[in-house]
Amino acid sequence: MTDEHTETGTGWPQPAGPVRPDGPAGEPDPRPEAPDPDELSPLSPQGRPPEDDAPANGGDESAAGSFAAAVAAGWRRFGSATVMISVLLVLLGFTLAVQLKTTSTDSSLAAARQEDLVRILYDLEARDVRLRQDISALEESQRQLRSGEQGRQAALQEATRRADELGILAGTLPARGPGLAVRFQAGAKPISAIRVLDAVQELRGAGAEAMQISGGDRASVRIVASTYFLDGENGSLIVDGRPLSGPFTITVIGDPATMRTGLNIPGGVVASVAQDGGNVIVEDREVAEVSALHVPRTLEHARPVG
Template sequence: MSEEKEPREREAEPRAAGEPESAAEAAEAAEPAEQVGGTEEVGEAGGAEAPEEASGTGEPSSAAAVLREPVRLPSDGRTRLMAALWPPRVSRGQLVVALLLFALGLALAIQVRSTNDHSELRGARQEDLVRILDELDGKQQRLQSEKTQLEQSLAQLENSSNQAKEAQEQTRKKAAELGVLAGTERATGPGIVLTIDDPQGQVKADMLLDTLQELRAAGAEAIQINDVRVVAGTYFTDNSSGNGVRIDGKDVSQPFRFTVVGNPQDLTPALNIPGGVVRSLENHQAQATIVQQQKVLVDALATPKPLQYGKPAAK
């Protein structure tokens, strides 16, 4: 009775969870476990966590450790940058922007270069700038006057009944004007008389030349220094004795007297500008006196020299 009871009690006891009922059931349960294990390995390759093997040390398997290592890209940053930049991919909008920037840079370069061409005036003194401005105004007025005279001559030729006679008259007047410029004709008209007293003997040839250049730049039409007529080929040299100056080979001593035909309102300011001729003469202990006159006479004549090399060019 006791032996029969024991099997019944064993059957009545509940089975443990997951415990197979028999050896056949245990074998059938083992095969799905292997398949499930294979499925878990595939899941680990896709990124799932790898199960740890039931070992005594508790460390993960070697396959799981390999799968957990970070994946390294075969190319570095420089290679990716080069691949992104080359071959270039230029759109139409980028091309238009590049052309506009090129045109803007070219315009700025031209503007800077044209500005630098006049950079020598930036460092000039105020006196020099005033003198340059006066000279430009005088030249503009003279050119405008010459233009008016030429227009009047043209109108006279066109309206004259005897154009040949009118042409001869204008030719005669032109020859007289050229004779004044060449120093072969006497000249008269409004102008100034500049007298330079040099008791210390400090005035040299270069200072007289500077004075002549200032008068010419201011519009002087006829100039006479003492009894020497100034022409295009006039030259100045210092006297070997140290007293006076030689003009065109003639000895000229102080006081130096400039008789000038021209507009007195242009000639006087040109000599009196700050840092000009008068100030320079005063710095050398010389005294300059300017007298404006409504009529001055330049009566010294120059002897024309025959041309040795130059000849009129054929048209």
Template sequence: MVTDENKAGSAPDEPTVPLGRPGDAAEPAAAHEPEAAREPEAADAAEPVGEPEAADDDGAEPATDELAADEPAEPAAPGSRWRVSGAGAVIGVLLVLLGFTLAVQLKNNPADDAYATMRQEDLVTILADLDAREDRLQQDIAELENSRRELASGASSREQILKEAQERADDLGILAGTLKAVGTGITLRFSDGTKPITAAHLLNAIQELRGAGAEAMQVDGNGGSVRVVASTHFVDAPNGGIAVDGVRLTGPYTITAIGPENIDVAMKFRGGVVNDVEGDGGNVIVSKPQPVEITTVLPNAPTLEYAKPVS
């Protein structure tokens, strides 16, 4: 209810304030106050009616605990679980390495224990054997190094050595009559005169040519060609002609020889081939030095029965 006193003092246009609780009446009055001044009162108005304005310290603490209990718990950080798993993996790897190290150590311990239980004399013997083995290995290494140096130094002259060996083999092949030959030489042509040419005439000419430096020779005639070597022999055939190494030849006979450029001069000395043949009634013609070729070869080198190389 509104008293007459309030009614008489109020302005005609003021609104009528309804009766109610003290807190309800305070809200319209606070509507005309500034915003800053209204905030504390609004906070007081939010408190429930009938609650004591002053609360002791013991009553404030439980209210805070209840609000904290009602709030939801904060979620865990998203990467915390993975960090724990990574640390576990590292620990596992370390444990595996530790186990492997222990296994290797246990495996090597028996050998160490075996040496640890040996006597000093035995250890000295083992050490001496190891030293001797090392010396032998060092000697082997030195020998191999020397062989390597020799091979390295001889590698540059290898082709020259092979070339010289091939030339030596060719020389021996020419002397043995197994290879053809070409070079500067002469030809001697023998023909019957007042008397026939005999085996002695050809043998004498071969010896004179060898003495003059002839290196390769062959004899040609009707019936074949024969290569002249150290073992070649000449025999007068029963039915005429000359048998050279078993091959019967008939005149005229031609001897081809490779040798020095002045080999023809040796054939014309007094008492030489020309003088001997003409004195016996035969004919001989000596050519001037010119390029000639020895084409006849022996199928196989002569087999020596008595002479052996000196070892």
């Protein structure tokens, strides 16, 4: 037996390759050149068979493709939402711009004259006073109607009073009371229909309750809400289809001081007629009579309800 056989104890020569040393199981190989035990594990990449690499790489590529598809779908959804939000913001900005432009350019009061502003303010104040008076009268009527035994009599009186007022406003009943007589004298230019209409509107704004217009031939026409004025021939006026020759006089019932102030405001009827070379004479009447009546239109289709 040779020395080589003796060293191994098996009678066989010692193998040339590295082998694990004798010792307890699991003890690491003390040799520096020994391979790492993990490298020999079947779970490590080095210990896997070559054929296992293909399925693993294919799975990674499949997962990467799915992730890329999800990202692309997310970007597509994000792009659609961005487009919709952008469109809505553009529409909102356009709407705000149009609104601001309309508000800034639709202010007729900013370009009005001082005389017009004074007239508008005066009309508003006069309407406020009338509305407050109407509210007080209606509240008093309500208290009377709720007063028990006197309610029926108060209701009858209130209905009669309202019928008379509506008759005066509609021009179907004559009226009398304190007021004014407004006479128009033509100058270089004849009194136009627009001047008379302005006077009627200013008198209404000042609280006129009943009006009529008379011509030089004493013919009179009741002025109601539907009355219209047209220029006629030779300086005449056509009022509700009836011709009137000058000079013209408007008889009006209401508060004389308030209506006089309304006619004499800067830029009002008196000033406008004076610019045309004419003159407006306003006279107070303790008792003004409005006797002309308006013939109501016969209704063909409308019927009262109640």
